[in-house]
Amino acid sequence: MPGFDVLTRGDVLHAALKARDYLVSCGVPGSLAAKDPRLWGRRAVDHSRLGWLDLPSASRGLLAQVDGLVADARASGLDHVVLIAVGAEALAAQAIVAARPPGAGGELTVLDGGDTAGLGFTLERLDRTLVVLASKSGVSLEGDAYRRILTAAFRERGLSEKEIAARFLVVTDHGSPLHGFARQCGYRIGLTDPYLPGHFGALSAYGLVPAVLAGADAGTLLDEAAEVVPSLSRTEDNPGLLLGAILGGCAQQGPEGLARDKLLLRERGGPGPLTAWIAQLLAVGTGKRGRGVVTFEPPGVPRAYPDLHAVAINPAGAAGEDDDTSVWGPVGAQFLVWEYATAIAGWLLGVNPFEAGGASAQDAEDQAATMLQATAGGRPVVGRPVAVDGDIEIHTDLAWRGGSDLESVLTALLDRVPGTGYLAVASYLSGEFSGRYLAPSLARGARRPVAYGPGPGYLHATGAVHKDGPGTGAFLVVTGDPPAGDPLGDLAVPGRPYGLATLQFTRGVAEARALRQRGLPVVHLHLRDPVGGAGRLAAAARAAAVALS
Known part of the structure; x- marks a missing residue:
């Protein structure tokens, strides 16, 4: 075909x-x-939830509008696009930009609450930066933080409030809380269909607008999708x-x-x-x-x-x-x-694929917001660690035999992975650390596959299957103090009583709690020294794998 x-x-x-x-x-x-919603039961799926099938043709109406935005941006010298988004709204645009031919022009930086490198890159290019804030509902905790930080940075550069508003473009659903907020701020707004499932919106404004502003060819992209449309009814x-x-x-x-x-x-x-x-x-x-x-x-x-x-x-x-x-x-x-x-x-x-995964993602964010409010922005209290190994705090409700060292608790966690289960590693750290460095050792020890990703994006994007799916996962959540020498590690969020490091830590704690509340085995490690702790954690993972082999 x-x-x-x-x-x-x-x-x-x-x-x-x-x-x-x-x-x-x-x-x-x-x-x-034919977009017949009765496939999932007469009342389970509304016809409008199947509108993603029409996007290869329907989204062509966006192109003229986006071309006008691109022309305005380039005329103003803006060729660096910052996308503030978490989950589906960020990933589609990244995939489109990654597939464009070399030399297409324009840059895309995604700020999703993970590593501070993207924020540092943005602040160095502020005079060339256009900000796209994308969300189907309201602004996430990270989105609010980055919007405030960038607004303050523009203001420090001498931009007027009107000029600052012109640097922001909001992509959201018609009638969403973000829609009303953007109107109050005077931002430019691109509206989408509120009935379109976010995870099925790659060919909608969520994927196309930031990608085209960053130099991608939306016309070719839609042509590629349109070519397969006739085959999908056969x-x-x-x-x-x-x-x-x-x-x-x-x-x-x-x-x-x-x-x-x-x-x-x-x-x-x-x-x-x-x-x-x-x-x-x-x-x-x-x-x-x-x-x-x-x-x-x-x-x-x-x-x-x-x-x-x-x-x-x-x-x-x-x-x-x-x-x-x-x-x-x-x-x-x-x-x-x-x-x-x-x-x-x-x-x-036998499931409705168009139901949003918002509840699974939102519960942890709501817990994080509650903790930040309760502590007036200070570091939330997570209770005394059950053990401390050097500069690594161990928080878990798992019972295990052996010593209070890191190898023992990792061995216990790996032993709790079901025979048909898996382990997932979510890391809430800035810098080069990634769960991929731990995955091979942990997989050998558990004799089961290991998934991983940086927080909050990873569990925001995939939390539905971990929390509401088969329920066979075990989880390692890693947080840490900001690394020494990183000026953005705990950058204060203007108008909020907390900084980025506190926000990131709180998000990790909230995710660990949300997983535990579903009865899933969780170990939360906090690295007081993120650089030394990362090396110690990798060594402990290798030792646990050897102990279980």
Whole structure:
């Protein structure tokens, strides 16, 4: 099929063909292409929730407006776009920009509450910076902090309030709380359909506007998506149907009683924004009612597991020997086909794929906001650590045998990972530390796959499947004091009684609490010395793996 191809084999092929035949017999491909909400029950899904199927054509109306914004920005010397967003609203734009040809012009920096490097990069280029604030609802805690910091920085540069307002563009839903706030501030506003699910909005203004401002070609992107549209109503040569049958067919319990509900995503050149976007789409689209597909990257999967299957995205040449499935297609087609496949997988799993994952993401943010308010912006009290190993505080309600050292508690956590489960590492630290450095050792010790990502973005994007999905995850949450020598590590947030480090720490604590409240095993480590502590943690992970091998 021109424009997109899916190849699969082995046991995955058998499960996919069986699921595809069932889907065809139930008339699902035609009904989905016709945007028939009755697929999920008469009252479960509104027709307007399926509007993402029309975006390859409907979003063309945006192009003239965005072209005008680009012309205005370039005429004003603004070629550095800062996107303040968390989760789906940030990942689609990053994937689009990453796929553009070299030399396209313009830069995109995403501020999502993680590393302070992006903020430092932005403050050095403030005279060239246009800020896009994107959210389907209100402003996140991080969004509020960054908006205040950048507003104050513009003011210090001598910009008037009117000039500062002209540096901001808000992308939000019509009638959302952010819509009203943006009008009060005098910001330019781009409005979207409030019924469009955020995780299905890659080809909407959320993905397109910041990417085009940063130099991406939206016309080509929409052409790529439009090319696959005719195939999505067919029962044969339908890449979305086959991919959805693979995802949903594998995630269903097989005859041997094992569901292959874990997915290794392998992207050429290493994990990138497209991989992260697919992960959040599947997490929010399928992570409900005790079901869902959990995604992993290669560092966390050192060997094969019977409940995991691998998908290679745009592999070079033929499908690799280690991959069950390979998909080829440009990024515009990838967006639409993966969205269609997620809808198909949700139907097979008996869940509504268009329900927002906001409740799972919002509970931790609400807890963080409450803690910040209760402590008047000071560092929230998390209770005495159950143990301290050097400069690393250990907070957990797990019981374990052995000493109070870090290796012992990591060994206990790895031992709590179910035989069909996984471990997830969420790191709330600035700097070079990443859970990917721990993943190979932790996976060997647990004999199970390990997922990882920086907070708050990772659990904001994928929290639905961790909290409302199969419930087989164990979690390592890592926070730390700001690193010495980082002037932005605890930068004060104007108009708020806290700085960035306190906000980041509070977010990590709130996520750990939200996971524990769901009865999931959690260990929270706080690194008083983030540089030395990161090295100590990596060594402890290796030692725990050896102890369990």
